[in-house]
Amino acid sequence: MAFILILELTSAAHTSLVGNTALVAYTIGEAIVTFSAYLTLDWQKLKWVNIIFIGSVLPYLYFMPETPLYLYSKRQYTELETVLRRIATQNKRTEVQWYPSYQKFLGNQSITDVNNETKSSFFKQFRQLFSHRPTIIKVLITDFLGFTTYLLYYEISYGFEVMNISPYLGVVIGAVVEAVGYISGSFLIVSRLGRKGTFIIMMGLTAVCVLILPFVVKVGALPTVIVAQLGKFAISGAISVSWIFVPELFQTSIRSTANGLFITFSHIGAIIAPVISTSVSEKYLSVTFYVSSALGVVALLLTMILPETRGKTMDDEQDSSNIGTHT
Known part of the structure; x- marks a missing residue:
């Protein structure tokens, strides 16, 4: 919800910059947690460090106003x-x-x-979300995109464990790769590629990396890490686009609910990926990569159905029926 709040408080001209800056800040948080873990070397101390750090930020939320878009929609x-x-x-x-x-x-x-200043109930928003066929299609597609992107993110995170280096260094390098992916995505989505074009390119590159990773593993550790981190760069770019793209697809009155479903399915994908990797025998592990790659291809094909949102404002006047628009 904090991410939606940030986007709605930002003008359309700066949505991409602000949204992806928030995602880059996430990678900085990864580095801070890693550094804290390196210093404390104790999970309980690390937990308290994290609680204190997060607690110091919470009071700021009190001073943040409700977004004008939300108040207008209500x-x-x-x-x-x-x-x-x-x-x-x-x-x-x-x-x-x-x-x-x-x-x-x-x-x-x-x-x-x-x-009329009464707030819509959750059930009213839910009915509004699923009573319009084009909206239902967008919800189903975006939920699939969320599921697939996070599934691929954890599938491709075949990190530096295959090399004999410090796990702390591995996390930091991975965070840097993510940040580069987020920044690259933020530049591309404001170009002629737009949201759709950037997501399709990033997802396509991810699908290729996931597809060839089982073959590269047999070659050696270094090629494996290079392909894995290239895939992590690409999927990070795809995630950064989706987090900007998906909220822009829905009008303000249902944006939070739609985005909540998107995030829910994203985390389902994040949960399933390691479960599959640990449950499948090594003999058939490569099959999971092929299936994941195929899901990535399906995701980028479904993205073509969605309307382009570059340059559009996040207001209630968006036409929800323009599914399949290729602008």
Whole structure:
């Protein structure tokens, strides 16, 4: 939910930059945890270090406003005006510079909408999510994308354990590779490739790496690590795109629910990947890579059905019926 909050508080021109900066910060967190583990060498001490670090950040959330998009989607215009005035003050905008436009906007809303400040229940959002066929298709596709990306992420993380190096160094190098993937994705999604093109390229490269990894393992440790980290770079780029792309596909009133389902299926993929790897005998382990690669191909093909969202704002006026648009 924090990621959605960040995106909704950001203008459309900076969504990609801010979203991927947050993902890069995740890799910095990986490095910090690794460094803390190296210093403490005790899981209980490491736990307390993490709790203190996270606890120091929590008070900041109290000062974060609710997003204008969310308040608008819930027709909470009184709170919306308060938040907009606060934002205008922070940005040193005078009342004349923004309030007339807000009044004009408010005048275009019906009296019923202005007076309706009740929040939609979860079940109402759920019905809204699954009562529209194009929306259902988008939900199913994005859930599959989430499942596949995280399944491939953990499948490709055939890390540096095949080489005789420090596990701490392995995690740090892996974090650097992830960060490069996130940054590359952030540059590509604002190019002519857009969200769809970037995701398709990154997912395609991942599928190739996963497909050839069983063959490369037989060659040696170094080629295995190179292919695995190239795949990790690619899947990190795909993940960074999906975390920006998926929220942009849904209108504000159902975005949190849709994104919650996306994240849920992502974690299901993350759970299944190691279970499969440890349950399947070594004789058939290569088959899991082939199946995972095939899932990646299916994911990139399904992405072609989704509409491009580059340059579109995260508001309620998006057309939910443009499935299959290739813009």
